[in-house]
Amino acid sequence: MAPSRAAPVTGGHVRAGRRGSGFAWPVPWVSSTLYVSVLAGGVYYDVAGAGQGEPARTAVFAGGLVALLVLDVTGRHRLDARQPARSALALLAVRLGLFALVTLFDGSGLSRALFLLVPFTAYFAFGRRAGVTLGVACLGVLVTAFTLTAPGWYTRAEYISDLLMFALGLVLVVSTAEVAVGERAGRARLELTLRELEESHRLLTAYAGQVAELSTAMERTRLARDIHDSLGHHLTVISIQLEKASAFRDLDGAAADRALADARRAARRALEEVRGAVRAARAQTRHFSLSEALAELAGYDDGGRPVVTLELTGQEDGYGAAELAALYRAAQECLTNARRHGDADRVSISVTFGESSARLVVTDDGEGFSPSAGRDGFGLLGMRERARLLGGAFDVRSGQGTGTVVTVTIPRRVETVG
Template sequence: MEFPTTRVEQPVWVRTLIGWHVVFYALLGVTAAASLTADLSGRRRIVFLGLLVVLGLAYEFIAKPAMISRRRLPANVYRLLMIACVAGAVAIFPQSVFILFIVSPQIWLLSDRAHDAVPLSLLLITAVGAAQLWAAGWSVSAFWDILPWMVISLVVSILLGIWIDKVISQSQQRADLIEELEAARDELAEAHHSAGVMAERERMAREIHDTLAQGMTSIVMLSQTAAVELSRGAVDPVGARLAAIEDTARENLAEARALVAAFTPVALSGATLTEVLRRQAERFAAETGVDVQVSLDMPDDEVAGLPQGQQVVLLRAAQESLANVRKHAGATSVLISLGLSPEGVCIEIRDDGTGFEPQSPARGFGLAAMRGRVEESGGTVQVDSAPGRGTRVQVLIPATAQEDS
């Protein structure tokens, strides 16, 4: 059996050692006091007290540290020295035999394995029995008187030792289990922390993609258009392009500040989702020349009553779809529809562009970010498209999700 040396909380058997220490020193004191009133010669009394002193010092400086450190050499040295001191003390003063009640368990407390303790227990009982027999004059009658006591003492010592061994083993098992549970708890906490960090990174990536990246794309395209118009000598349209660039840059700056402070889009902070969608459509049409229409199949007050989290998801879906139309579709018209269905709130973005194969490997981060955001709200994303047939993106958020955020 193994014993913990460093624990946040010491095992029960270690915390109760103080009781063993008190009982041991108390019995030594009682034995020494009894010897002072016994009929012993001065020399025998001095030798007897010397043996008790040696035993007490050995217990203090060898046995007690060995019980904690589990070092075998000091434990073996103490037990052999203890057997010799007890046997010598009993030979001089037979009434001191009751010391066995405290020294027998020490053999087991200092043993790593049961089969080490049994021989030492047998050696202790034999040595003490021989000391008693020597004090009685080696007579046959004394032997038969002592033998039953020796057998009983050996049995009791072994049974007590087995019980001590079980207590220590169970204490060790519990300590190991507690240590494993604490390690598992720490690992779980670390895993949760890592998952939280990754989730926060993904959310930040989606927010940046849906706001800053798309705004920068608009600025780049407007700048390119302005440069082309300027090269053709068309000065008047350039001013409008520059004004659009300034507006987009200011909105991006506001979005960046909002990302630092919170995650609610700036556009929704002072307007309804309907107003923001119409504003997005107007700006997109002005920047690209694409005809963008917004259709509402639900009253404005119901739109305004949607939870903030749902409005953010619906707005981001529309923004991402428009960004894909700008970059890939080559469309001439786009229809944004917002309404209620038996399943919940639905927004649909349909274009007449070139389309694509939905089963082909996804390109870019946008569609994956949209799916991640919608699925976090308990919703679904459906993309219908085919080459040359345009694209339809439908985002549905269940009615139960309206309780969130």
């Protein structure tokens, strides 16, 4: 059954939608089998001589059943197309008329079984209540017919037997309709569930694509921060030293040579950090000592300016490489800003390793700037993002001519066991 044709499920029964009361026959062979059986039995009854032997009567009888067969085939396709309730009711009325015609011209009495199709058809078209009601009505019509045509019928075994067989047939057809409708309702629910699963799968696929895009964007942002904080720092040093060498080339050859040597050393450091970053990306592990890295950063001699002091309190053991790297990048960026933009004479780097968090404070006496202007450069933005991604905090205090104080706090991750 196509999803677009699935009928809504209400109270355990599959009914047509609000636009019509058509239905799709779940057991199309029942009515056709009954028509053929009644036709064969009635014709045999007349041919065998048990009937009245009137050819015209037999022809009307047979013609009525053939008409029912044709109506069954053509009407079934129309029912599948979901005809309105009025059409379904009209089709049922036509069947009832043909049933009455066939019964009137049937000498065998077998055509009474055709009326079993009335509750059977109504059950599918209009629901359980209509099917049961029409079934009881058919039983009442049979009793009325017996009363009008055979006085005292209730004392005759053949009539009682016919009545009991008809009642049993009603029970069977209503039960069959109930089972068929329940099975179709189950299929409808299954199809609905499958459609919901397909929609869920589509949404999950879309969400997975969004997560992949976000992961890619985050990785690009991380690489941009690393390039800025690592290569950017060393390239800044190289640029300053080359400018110094160019300025002192004619005035002080020794100073120019020292500047070139510092530029070469910065270039080597940049290459070392690039190789280390590649190794870390491949191996996913990299031993990193913040104390050693800060000591080397503070000990770098840039012609005596700025003077860098370093103070370490506590042990960095127990802190992960990501936390230590974030603190180092922040100190590196602060020193680069103090040297390149702040024109600072003194820079103080202080790191305190606590039980739950590590705190970095970098102070310089440079020209400062106005953080309230809201024009954070990429370096400040990178420090802020690194701290936020690790659940930490970032704070910068500065002013024109008052120097700058940057504070970065990174929480210590607690390893869970189990």
